[in-house]
Amino acid sequence: MNEAKAPETEKAEPFQRLGEIGLSNFAPYLMNRIMGRYNADLRQEMTGLGLTTPKMRALAVLSVIDDLPISDLAVYAVVEQSTLSRALDQLASDGLVRRAPDPNDSRVTRIGITDTGRAALDQLWPSMARIYAQMFKDIPDEERQAFVTTLQKMLKNIRKHDF
Amino acid sequence: MNEAKAPETEKAEPFQRLGEIGLSNFAPYLMNRIMGRYNADLRQEMTGLGLTTPKMRALAVLSVIDDLPISDLAVYAVVEQSTLSRALDQLASDGLVRRAPDPNDSRVTRIGITDTGRAALDQLWPSMARIYAQMFKDIPDEERQAFVTTLQKMLKNIRKHDF
DNA sequence: CAAAATAATATGCATTTGCAATTATAAATC
DNA sequence: GATTTATAATTGCAAATGCATATTATTTTG
Numbered sequence: 001m002n003e004a005k006a007p008e009t010e011k012a013e014p015f016q017r018l019g020e021i022g023l024s025n026f027a028p029y030l031m032n033r034i035m036g037r038y039n040a041d042l043r044q045e046m047t048g049l050g051l052t053t054p055k056m057r058a059l060a061v062l063s064v065i066d067d068l069p070i071s072d073l074a075v076y077a078v079v080e081q082s083t084l085s086r087a088l089d090q091l092a093s094d095g096l097v098r099r100a101p102d103p104n105d106s107r108v109t110r111i112g113i114t115d116t117g118r119a120a121l122d123q124l125w126p127s128m129a130r131i132y133a134q135m136f137k138d139i140p141d142e143e144r145q146a147f148v149t150t151l152q153k154m155l156k157n158i159r160k161h162d163f
Numbered sequence: 164m165n166e167a168k169a170p171e172t173e174k175a176e177p178f179q180r181l182g183e184i185g186l187s188n189f190a191p192y193l194m195n196r197i198m199g200r201y202n203a204d205l206r207q208e209m210t211g212l213g214l215t216t217p218k219m220r221a222l223a224v225l226s227v228i229d230d231l232p233i234s235d236l237a238v239y240a241v242v243e244q245s246t247l248s249r250a251l252d253q254l255a256s257d258g259l260v261r262r263a264p265d266p267n268d269s270r271v272t273r274i275g276i277t278d279t280g281r282a283a284l285d286q287l288w289p290s291m292a293r294i295y296a297q298m299f300k301d302i303p304d305e306e307r308q309a310f311v312t313t314l315q316k317m318l319k320n321i322r323k324h325d326f
Numbered sequence: 327c328a329a330a331a332t333a334a335t336a337t338g339c340a341t342t343t344g345c346a347a348t349t350a351t352a353a354a355t356c
Numbered sequence: 357g358a359t360t361t362a363t364a365a366t367t368g369c370a371a372a373t374g375c376a377t378a379t380t381a382t383t384t385t386g
Contacts (some may be wrong), residue, residue: 019226023224027295030311031194038191071335080374089336129179143313159200245346249366271365
């Protein structure tokens with residue numbers, strides 16, 4: 001391969017260009033590469049279960065934080081609101097989630113996961129756990145925890161909502 | 164918020180469930196959240212320049228490693244090969260890249276970035292650098308470097324190609 | 327408290343995407 | 357060395373996506 005080598009002097013310029021940093025030192029690039037594989041691998045497992053990425057993400061979030069307004073769920077699940085709306089149509093008609101009007105604000109629809117929904121996610125979870133384990137293979141616990149700590153800071157830095 | 168708390172007692176399972184780990188401790192979740200924002204923010208900047216995510220990713224990779232076969236470029240750029248094929252149609256007709264048959268293997272088309280292509284990427288780079296800086300705001304250099312080191316290990320663990 | 331601005335969700339529609347099939351070339355096998 | 361198998365790239369097509377908009381409800385403002 002012919003990747004440009006990193007320069008010896010790593011001085012504080014206004015900002016380095018991508019060619020100077022190098023793809024393999026540019027965190028967003030590496031993260032896109034890793035999550036591209038993670039999501040593609042997971043998608044393979046989902047198709048057998050009749051799930052798509054938006055549907056799976058909604059279920060995964062709801063399995064941890066139930067009864068969310070759709071707009072919040074869209075943020076947590078990293079799915080466009082309109083895409084999520086349609087994914088929820090399918091999940092609801094398959095009985096994996098249920099829509100319930102918010103009693104305090106009738107603009108809001110809250111989404112709850114059903115037992116069937118939890119069961120569907122349970123079926124997928126072994127695959128998720130396997131890919132997750134593969135990702136951190138030979139990476140010590142301490143390093144993984146430091147990594148997660150940095151991720152949490154990054155999310156705080158970049159997010160546009162309070163959560 | 165109403166995140167479920169971990170149960171007090173749980174029998175020794177082969178692996179924890181997502182609810183036990185919690186979204187904010189699950190690295191793939193955090194990474195999807197962060198990259199979702201990063202990519203959405205960047206997309207905003209790209210539209211003004213007539214770029215899309217696949218087109219921008221192809222250019223970004225080529226600015227570092229030029230003259231790649233399309234299939235390799237698809238891996239580097241994290242874009243489906245068929246999507247990339249069409250993105251290259253547009254980039255080529257806009258003069259940002261050029262297709263050249265590989266002399267050794269006539270199945271292969273190699274893609275080169277043009278000066279115009281580099282110029283287009285240069286126009287976007289300040290925005291990329293700004294979002295990148297925002298992401299790592301208040302995160303010390305040492306921590307960022309450790310983070311990147313972990314990312315590199317993770318990519319090695321999960322990737323399906325040699326690069 | 328009426329009017330205007332904001333917010334939550336759903337939907338119409340054009341574009342984009344990804345899978346599968348196609349075409350063309352190279353490598354492997356017998 | 358002819359035939360089978362594998363690889364690279366493109367393309368047809370159905371499905372998914374995202375933007376803009378519509379609809380309904382709430383909050384803010386004058």
